[in-house]
């Protein structure tokens with residue numbers, strides 16, 4: 001095994017290792033490990049399936065859609081304007097629809113949507129809600145959960161963040177385009193729901209490093225150098241848990257995998273290409289292993305200062321690691 005040639009290769013390697021660790025573990029283990037960082041889905045699935053355990057069956061549907069813009073937009077995530085010159089990995093939205101039923105009687109429901117965007121601001125949340133409501137008039141949008149993968153390589157969703165340029169897509173036009181597709185995907189997932197069950201997994205992968213470096217004088221600097229004599233430590237913790245939920249129908253067909261990683265998707269945050277960042281190759285690999293039609297719902301767990309950028313050993317392989325890798 002050779003030392004990873006680049007951070008992106010490293011991430012591919014790390015996520016490949018994680019994928020192989022995606023085996024179902026005992027539910028009790030997951031309850032203890034996940035409550036603090038994976039609360040939403042845990043509560044939803046638990047309520048949907050366990051609270052009505054006497055009589056309820058879980059029904060699940062999933063769908064994905066491509067929300068890569070069809071004309072060059074700005075890229076959000078840096079202070080200065082960047083105009084997209086193409087797409088590295090497509091931007092997607094991935095939808096999981098959940099419903100519990102007692103016979104034919106619906107008991108509770110939720111739709112979870114992971115979106116390759118920077119943040120779920122009102123500027124995109126409200127149009128998504130309206131689009132879902134239009135497609136599914138009977139669905140309570142109070143039970144719609146929209147999450148961002150926090151890529152820094154997706155269009156802004158608010159007009160006026162950057163001075164508009166000719167030939168560059170207006171952010172609100174992009175939002176209309178994306179929300180319409182996401183609403184259609186929500187309808188597709190909802191209509192596809194069928195009796196299903198779920199299992200849970202816990203793997204580990206070093207995706208995040210804390211971005212704040214602490215120095216001998218007690219100061220800390222975001223992305224400060226770590227190869228200087230007065231560097232002492234990274235300031236805060238990183239969470240390397242990779243929590244998963246696997247949803248299968250009664251014929252054991254895998255419908256969707258929800259993967260929670262406590263790290264924003266922003267390894268390639270400075271270039272001029274649209275990208276879902278590490279979720280792009282991660283989804284590709286998981287679908288190679290699990291099936292092209294399996295929906296991968298990537299969630300960003302608690303990750304204020306964690307970042308996917310290498311914070312040390314950036315210049316050359318650590319000789320000890322290189323030796324142990326060869327061994």
Ligand SMILES: [Zn+2]
Nearest residue numbers: 150152264266
């Ligand atoms: Zn950010």
